[in-house]
Amino acid sequence: MAGSGTAHLRGEDALLSVRNLVVEYHTDAGTVQAVSDVSFDVLPGETLGIVGESGCGKSSMGRAVLRLGGMTSGEISCAGERIDRADEKTMRALRRDMQMIFQNALGSLNPRRHVKEIVAEGLAIDGVPKAERDRRATDMLEEVGLTPERFSDMLPRQLSGGQAQRVAIARALALRPKLLVCDEPVSALDVSVQAQILNLMEKLKPEFDLTVVFIAHDLAVVRSVSDRVLVMYLGKVCEFGDSVEVYDNPVHPYTRALLESVPLPDPDRPFTGSPLEGDVPSPLAPPTGCRFSGRCPAAQERCARSEPEIREVLPGRFAACHYPLAAAADLPDPDARAAAADRREPQGREHEPTGRRPEGA
Numbered sequence: 001m002a003g004s005g006t007a008h009l010r011g012e013d014a015l016l017s018v019r020n021l022v023v024e025y026h027t028d029a030g031t032v033q034a035v036s037d038v039s040f041d042v043l044p045g046e047t048l049g050i051v052g053e054s055g056c057g058k059s060s061m062g063r064a065v066l067r068l069g070g071m072t073s074g075e076i077s078c079a080g081e082r083i084d085r086a087d088e089k090t091m092r093a094l095r096r097d098m099q100m101i102f103q104n105a106l107g108s109l110n111p112r113r114h115v116k117e118i119v120a121e122g123l124a125i126d127g128v129p130k131a132e133r134d135r136r137a138t139d140m141l142e143e144v145g146l147t148p149e150r151f152s153d154m155l156p157r158q159l160s161g162g163q164a165q166r167v168a169i170a171r172a173l174a175l176r177p178k179l180l181v182c183d184e185p186v187s188a189l190d191v192s193v194q195a196q197i198l199n200l201m202e203k204l205k206p207e208f209d210l211t212v213v214f215i216a217h218d219l220a221v222v223r224s225v226s227d228r229v230l231v232m233y234l235g236k237v238c239e240f241g242d243s244v245e246v247y248d249n250p251v252h253p254y255t256r257a258l259l260e261s262v263p264l265p266d267p268d269r270p271f272t273g274s275p276l277e278g279d280v281p282s283p284l285a286p287p288t289g290c291r292f293s294g295r296c297p298a299a300q301e302r303c304a305r306s307e308p309e310i311r312e313v314l315p316g317r318f319a320a321c322h323y324p325l326a327a328a329a330d331l332p333d334p335d336a337r338a339a340a341a342d343r344r345e346p347q348g349r350e351h352e353p354t355g356r357r358p359e360g361a
């Protein structure tokens with residue numbers, strides 16, 4: 001199947017495995033393929049960042065992984081259990097192991113319940129006796145930096161955005177899950193509060209032995225928390241690899257464009273201000289070939305014609321690109337080496353760029 005290369009997958013080592021995931025929405029205007037044949041693994045104890053522009057399918061993927069949203073096809077396993085096939089009873093047990101926190105923390109809290117009851121919600125569903133629930137909810141409030149005496153009896157509307165996210169984290173971790181999926185957990189918060197929540201998550205991760213999927217559009221935030229990062233564009237994986245390496249030396253033109261389009265708090269990488277040109281095409285009618293080809297400064301004729309498979313471009317680095325951005329000599333794959341050489345010395349029409357090159361490139 002086009003685009004379903006599997007070289008980046010680790011299979012049985014993984015806590016979470018996603019294979020050939022497709023999520024479609026049927027609308028009056030047609031079928032939106034929000035997630036289009038995506039495969040990835042999350043290893044125990046790691047934080048996998050998932051990044052990409054708005055609408056690239058990050059939330060649809062996060063929700064499908066926890067079966068909070070629908071999926072059209074594919075396979076999802078957590079700790080060896082097939083989530084996509086689980087019946088409701090198995091799913092209830094699995095939900096204990098897989099929790100999610102959202103951008104709109106306040107909206108995810110029952111407005112009529114007190115904070116302590118909210119934190120204990122999952123424990124109550126699990127049949128934990130009241131006294132034990134209270135004790136564990138109090139401990140969890142302390143863990144997330146909310147003084148139980150002050151916060152236990154508050155209602156959600158009395159909380160700030162940061163405090164509401166702390167309550168949501170306490171509720172998720174009270175069940176001692178193995179996997180935490182965070183969908184834009186700090187993007188609604190002020191920058192100073194964002195840092196506090198990210199620090200809190202960093203502190204809690206080893207304490208609770210967590211594996212984390214961290215979804216965000218903010219590259220700087222994703223960089224600060226992720227061990228590995230998966231870059232998505234219009235429902236597809238573009239690039240995948242060690243987070244520091246992807247950020248320092250992106251090989252997919254989309255990753256580079258994304259990095260260049262925002263300032264990062266890195267004195268070694270001065271902000272060039274190059275914008276990511278053009279709009280994301282409609283997911284109702286995605287382009288043929290590489291979905292980024294119409295906006296890609298390095299695109300050539302082949303890109304609009306044939307869809308690139310994801311493959312190992314540098315050791316441990318995977319990209320779905322016919323012409324990855326790396327020094328030809330560094331590329332272990334003979335096809336990639338030849339393509340990189342072609343890119344630097346265009347010969348004939350076949351290799352003429354069809355897109356614009358950024359200035360200085």
Ligand SMILES: Nc1ncnc2c1ncn2[C@@H]1O[C@H](COP(=O)(O)OP(=O)(O)OP(=O)(O)O)[C@@H](O)[C@H]1O
Nearest residue numbers: 025027032034053054055056057058059060061283
């Ligand atoms: N319930 C829905 N019905 C129809 N289309 C949807 C629905 N939910 C999402 N979509 C569409 O699916 C695509 C992917 O959306 P999704 O929210 O998963 O992306 P995202 O990367 O998380 O973006 P954002 O950060 O803006 O939420 C978008 O084109 C979106 O408009």
